[in-house]
Amino acid sequence: MARSLAISGSATLLASTWSIPLAVKLVIGGDSRASRLALDLLNSLTSVPTVVIGLVMYLILSRSGPLGFLNLLYTPVAIALGQAVLVTPLITSAAAASLSGVHEVVWEMAMALGATERQAAGAMLREALPSILTVVLLGFNRALGELGIALMLGGNIRGFTRVMTTAIALEVSRGEFELALSLSGILLSLAIVVNVAIRRMGERR
Amino acid sequence: MIELLDVRYSYPRGAEALRGVALTIREGITSLVGPNGSGKTTILKISAGLLRPAAGQVLVDGSDLWSADPEERLRLRRSVVYVHESPVVMRGTVEENVAFGLRLRGVPDEEAREGVREAMEMLGLSQLASASARTLSAGQRQLVALARALAVSPRHLLLDEPTANLDRENRRRVARVLRTLAREGVSVAVATHDRLLALEISDRAVLIEDGLVAAEGGPSEVLEGL
Incomplete structure (x- = not known):
């Protein structure tokens, strides 16, 4: 369970570091053709199956792939990287939707008071923080619940890359349905607890 | 000009x-x-x-x-400061909202507090300093937006x-x-x-x-x- 949390948490944080600034950039450039195209593309990518991302990342990280020299395949880092790629379109497009709600008013107000573009973007982010937190949470849940990437890039190695979803798949293949159901219950409870905790945090802010 | x-x-x-x-x-x-x-x-x-x-x-x-x-x-x-016809207030207190422009300009805390106090006093907002800006009426929000503009002189x-x-x-x-x-x-x-x-x-x-x-x-x- 701790491994699942750590891997999916790192993946979400990693994806957030580029997805949220990208969302800000896209919202600021809202009317430009490039921004609109990028948002359309990201929206489409949110529905790409996890096995497709798993396959592409497998080819990149495999020994003969461009990043093969890093020897990351079948490590927790590989799963985290794959999950980060998976949740990037989701976090970017949902964050852009949240930010566009405050962009028009907060951006102009900040600029009208003499903000630099960076300061205005910061004000916009602060104002949208509760919804941005929800978006990050959405990304975390997506990463935590995916199976294809964890299986293809992690290999389900016991004590090393086995996470909740791959453990459930393994128990089902063994016919251990009771254990699989228990693990599913734990995964579901975990998702609920993290959801509630982060939402409460957002409300307090 | x-x-x-x-x-x-x-x-x-x-x-x-x-x-x-x-x-x-x-x-x-x-x-x-x-x-x-x-x-x-x-x-x-x-x-x-x-x-x-x-x-x-x-x-x-x-x-x-x-x-x-x-x-x-x-x-x-x-x-130059422009104040929009639909007053925008952000999350936080009235005081924090009024201080926003001063913070952007990196005005030292003490000077900023003084600027905020003066601007709020001018517009009769002193009593509302620690109220949440989001709970204000449209008229009060308009005064907050104006105070925020005045605070930066x-x-x-x-x-x-x-x-x-x-x-x-x-x-x-x-x-x-x-x-x-x-x-x-x-x-x-x-x-x-x-x-x-x-x-x-x-x-x-x-x-x-x-x-x-x-x-x-x-x-x-x-x-x-x-």
Whole structure:
């Protein structure tokens, strides 16, 4: 369970570091053709199956792939990287939707008071923080619940890359349905607890 | 002083909003009057550097805003403050909202506190300092937005319908504050449909029609025909 949390948490944080600034950039450039195209593309990518991302990342990280020299395949880092790629379109497009709600008013107000573009973007982010937190949470849940990437890039190695979803798949293949159901219950409870905790945090802010 | 020289502007995928406006916002109070959609708000936003004109020049205290280097442009922009007609308040207390512009400018804490206190006092907001800004009425929000602008002591203050949500008492208070600022040498421009306000406080009035300056002069003279 701790491994699942750590891997999916790192993946979400990693994806957030580029997805949220990208969302800000896209919202600021809202009317430009490039921004609109990028948002359309990201929206489409949110529905790409996890096995497709798993396959592409497998080819990149495999020994003969461009990043093969890093020897990351079948490590927790590989799963985290794959999950980060998976949740990037989701976090970017949902964050852009949240930010566009405050962009028009907060951006102009900040600029009208003499903000630099960076300061205005910061004000916009602060104002949208509760919804941005929800978006990050959405990304975390997506990463935590995916199976294809964890299986293809992690290999389900016991004590090393086995996470909740791959453990459930393994128990089902063994016919251990009771254990699989228990693990599913734990995964579901975990998702609920993290959801509630982060939402409460957002409300307090 | 802010000068607009033959300024043209079109909104993306929209008609031409300004069709060669020549206008000077000088010390004292200038009222911009005219029907909805005539271009008053666009003039204020262009004067504040929030919109870049398609053609023409915007001079702030004699310097061309859009040919200045980024550092100089920021300095010029910071001498002008624009307050939108729909007052925006952010999460946090009234005091934090009023301090926002000062924080952007990196004003030291003690000086900022003093600026915030003065601005809130001027607009009768002192009692609300620690209230959550999001819980305020539309009128109170308008006062907070105005206090936020006053706190940074702008040389040029541009207000879009500043009394739209205010009751009589607060309307009088705002009028008084604007007159005081004008006496202190601030150039104030007010886009308004409030004919009485324009007559009461303005030194000059400018009638905007269909993206052009249709008339300008003394307020009673310009407003007479409206």
